[in-house]
Amino acid sequence: MDPEPHKHSVDDLPVLAPALRIINQLETEGIIKKPTIGGSIALGFHGQMLLTDDLDVFCYFEGQGLIQTTAPILERLNELGYATTELGASIEGVEVHLGQGHGIVTEALEHALQIEVEGVPFHVFDFEYALAVKAEAGRSKDWLHIASTLEAAEPDEKKLFAILEKHGLLKAWKRKLDDE
């Protein structure tokens, strides 16, 4: 029992801000560029929040286009005292997975939205790209999250279908979602 228990309101306890500040520090140090929230948290930004254990962050590797390896990032996070895994690191209480990219992710990064999360400036995939990148991941969990998100928010269908078509995902999208 605390000698003087301090009464915290949940509103005084930022969930992501401390982790996002550290990630922004990596950008300031020139290790990464334009860190951007993707994955289920990005879907939660645009629709209803769904259960997930990790924060997916995609970024460019400064000066070399899209990151090919997360090794320099993980090395720096280790130096800063954060426990790392192959996928990412536990940063200020949040499991962060660093997403390595390719075509569709590059485009998603280009179109990312500037936002503020608990007072910290950051980026998030726009809705249609967040859905398309999830569709490309293609696990059962991804489709489940896509279906749940579409029950709560409506993407720009024309824009979404154009992205899916361009990346060869439209057939899978229709097969997985239109039959339900």
Added chain:
Amino acid sequence: MMSDEISPKIISAKAKFRKKRANESFDKKLVDLVRLQMVNQSMAKASGKPAKRPWHADDEQRMRAYRSAKPQS
């Protein structure tokens, strides 16, 4: 018979609720996510399954605050 009359109302109410949740602030949704992770861990523990820890699980003050706060509507 009765369920035929009620069911569309429930479906419509659920859809309305989901849209309302979607329109909440991202900061509030993040708090809801940690709560969801806590519930998930409790459910997993109760059924004897391996449980993933919620974010900030080592921050006892924070966990206490989440547990004692009233559920957000």
